[in-house]
Amino acid sequence: MRLPRLLRTTPFRLTLLFLALFAAAASAFLGYIYVATAGEVNRRAQAEISREFESLEAAYRQGGVDALNQTIVERATGERPFLYFLADKTGKRISGSIEESPISGFTGDGPEWASFKVTETDLDGAEVKAAARGVQQRLENGEILFVGADVDASEAYVRKIVRALWGAGALVILLGMAGGVLISRNVSRSMQGLVDVVNAVRGGDLHARARVRGTRDEYDELAEGLNDMLDRIERLMGGLRHAGDAIAHDLRSPLTRLRARMEVALIDAENGKGDPVAALETALQDADGVLKTFNAVLAIARLQAAGSAPDQRQFDASELAGDMAELYELSCEDKGLDFKAEITPALTIKGNREFLAQALANILDNAIKYTPEGGAIMLRARRTSSGELEFSVTDTGPGVPEADRARVVQRFVRLENSRSEPGAGLGLSLVSAVAASHGGRLELSEGPGEYNGSGPGLRVALVLPRVE
Amino acid sequence: MRILIIEDDLEAAGAMAHGLKEAGYDVAHAPDGEAGLAEAQKGGYDVLVVDRMMPKMDGVTVVETLRREGDQTPVLFLSALGEVNDRVVGLKAGADDYLVKPYAFPELMARVEALSRRRETGAVATTLKVGELEMNLINRTVHRQGKEIDLQPREFQLLEFMMRHAGQSVTRTMLLEKVWEYHFDPQTNVIDVHISRLRSKIDKGFDRAMLQTVRGAGYRLDP
Numbered sequence: 001m002r003l004p005r006l007l008r009t010t011p012f013r014l015t016l017l018f019l020a021l022f023a024a025a026a027s028a029f030l031g032y033i034y035v036a037t038a039g040e041v042n043r044r045a046q047a048e049i050s051r052e053f054e055s056l057e058a059a060y061r062q063g064g065v066d067a068l069n070q071t072i073v074e075r076a077t078g079e080r081p082f083l084y085f086l087a088d089k090t091g092k093r094i095s096g097s098i099e100e101s102p103i104s105g106f107t108g109d110g111p112e113w114a115s116f117k118v119t120e121t122d123l124d125g126a127e128v129k130a131a132a133r134g135v136q137q138r139l140e141n142g143e144i145l146f147v148g149a150d151v152d153a154s155e156a157y158v159r160k161i162v163r164a165l166w167g168a169g170a171l172v173i174l175l176g177m178a179g180g181v182l183i184s185r186n187v188s189r190s191m192q193g194l195v196d197v198v199n200a201v202r203g204g205d206l207h208a209r210a211r212v213r214g215t216r217d218e219y220d221e222l223a224e225g226l227n228d229m230l231d232r233i234e235r236l237m238g239g240l241r242h243a244g245d246a247i248a249h250d251l252r253s254p255l256t257r258l259r260a261r262m263e264v265a266l267i268d269a270e271n272g273k274g275d276p277v278a279a280l281e282t283a284l285q286d287a288d289g290v291l292k293t294f295n296a297v298l299a300i301a302r303l304q305a306a307g308s309a310p311d312q313r314q315f316d317a318s319e320l321a322g323d324m325a326e327l328y329e330l331s332c333e334d335k336g337l338d339f340k341a342e343i344t345p346a347l348t349i350k351g352n353r354e355f356l357a358q359a360l361a362n363i364l365d366n367a368i369k370y371t372p373e374g375g376a377i378m379l380r381a382r383r384t385s386s387g388e389l390e391f392s393v394t395d396t397g398p399g400v401p402e403a404d405r406a407r408v409v410q411r412f413v414r415l416e417n418s419r420s421e422p423g424a425g426l427g428l429s430l431v432s433a434v435a436a437s438h439g440g441r442l443e444l445s446e447g448p449g450e451y452n453g454s455g456p457g458l459r460v461a462l463v464l465p466r467v468e
Numbered sequence: 469m470r471i472l473i474i475e476d477d478l479e480a481a482g483a484m485a486h487g488l489k490e491a492g493y494d495v496a497h498a499p500d501g502e503a504g505l506a507e508a509q510k511g512g513y514d515v516l517v518v519d520r521m522m523p524k525m526d527g528v529t530v531v532e533t534l535r536r537e538g539d540q541t542p543v544l545f546l547s548a549l550g551e552v553n554d555r556v557v558g559l560k561a562g563a564d565d566y567l568v569k570p571y572a573f574p575e576l577m578a579r580v581e582a583l584s585r586r587r588e589t590g591a592v593a594t595t596l597k598v599g600e601l602e603m604n605l606i607n608r609t610v611h612r613q614g615k616e617i618d619l620q621p622r623e624f625q626l627l628e629f630m631m632r633h634a635g636q637s638v639t640r641t642m643l644l645e646k647v648w649e650y651h652f653d654p655q656t657n658v659i660d661v662h663i664s665r666l667r668s669k670i671d672k673g674f675d676r677a678m679l680q681t682v683r684g685a686g687y688r689l690d691p
Contacts, residue, residue, distance in 0.1 A: 281684075284572075284684075288572065291570055292653070295653065296653075311556060323648060323650070326622060327648060327654075327658050327662075328658060330658075330661040330662055330665055331656060331658050331661050334661050353650075354650065354651050354652055355652075357650045357652050358652035358653065361652060361654050361655070361658075362655065365654065365655045365656050368656065369656070427655065
């Protein structure tokens, strides 16, 4: 059997539990009130009866049963609100305001208390039964004395109190119940918003977002957390999808080329023309190229999707720059380029050493590739005045027109005059992804201007945030 | 030389085994981590080639288990993922070298060869000698036919590595990894320039070239 939805919700269950605790506390409290009020009323009535009994007993001790008899007769006709009954040893009535004791079959010595009813005539002459209470005790010489009192007024008072307490109890439960339902409705409604979002996402709608009500409570916090999480998932998914698209798009043409070449080589081989070994070697080279492109695209996509580079640790950036200078210096000399490095010593940085090395290598590769013979390349590593760490490579090649600078950083973008050079157009995109994954940026600006018949040159800077 | 290939991709394992057999190695193959671990535990292998992702037991666990048991057989770790972290994980588990799939076969060969001979060159030496070439590791001098050759620090390191792996092919990636200690993919052949500079120093003026270019693979220092 399924309970109605509201009854199944956690807040409602919690409300019930809370209500039970609350009711228990209220019962204890009301119980205390009962004891403190109704109990007190009864005790007071009882104390008055006892006092009356004691004063009669005093008369008895002074003047014996006769004196007591007389006192009873006097008091029974007086204005006192008590009921009296005096009997001898055998229980036979001697005097009193009532005909017989409400406590019959009395054999012991007492005192014995009892509640009973007396029939009275009210102002209109009608007979009414009123609640009364009394005590009976055997006196020194064996006579039995009963003293009672009409406690109807105080009993009625107690009944009123009890009724009030019941009412209060019912009210407590009703109010608690209503409050509980209200609260659980409210909570359920807040939760329902989140549940709806989760269901929507599960159904494939990654754009669904929870409503933040601005109340700054834990539901808002949860909703914000959920939204942040979804934003990130969506970004990652987007990155992956983008990478997938890019890989599909950019591997298609080299793979098609590879296939075509192999097909031609096969036809040639079948006809006894061409060199199958050479064809296979070319094919291998093509395949390596495809793999290189694939790896680069994948690395970029992963860096972009991850948001921050993996495995970051502190290391000496000056050493890294020095190693790169040393690694590339000979390549520059080989091409007849003047190479210079200006590296501030002991620059520390927190980052992924391999990715940063790859980034610097890509920048240097580009500089060497595009700077004509007789040009110059300068590698610089320094801390800027704002505390950022800047690696820069300045060359004296043709540079990149200002309008194209943002574009060359994108994947697979190659400017017209660079198409003749080998490369897939991924170098600077990877640098940019590496920079971003370290919280830094890639800056392209104009080089030193005319130099040895070429220029204006390009300055590529990889700027990383300061480490605390 | 006995090589154990632990690799679940049967075609890749087959191609690898074929190539290694052609090169004169005795090759065994295990198709998953558990079988591979059991086979490796029997002992008698000179190099283990272990794939990272495998059914039943992954490569990291295989290597970790072997190392825990005190087995120091050189391990070449293969991974299709190729993230920097993967390399760190593989080396931390106890692998000796790491190669990213897909790899060029000469690269694999060169690394297996380097690992298989590693034990023989493990002793601490103060001098290295390859044919006419002599290297003093204490005062960092190099002589060929008794004639001193002046080398820059990096050139010295490069030659030391080549001498320690004399007669073996070493690839450009291996040189970048072991001599420069960087693991990235240079787009241009920066390493070639360094090798040709070194070659001009140790071979120029002598009747025979010791530093050979191995087509499709890299370089080799012949005695």
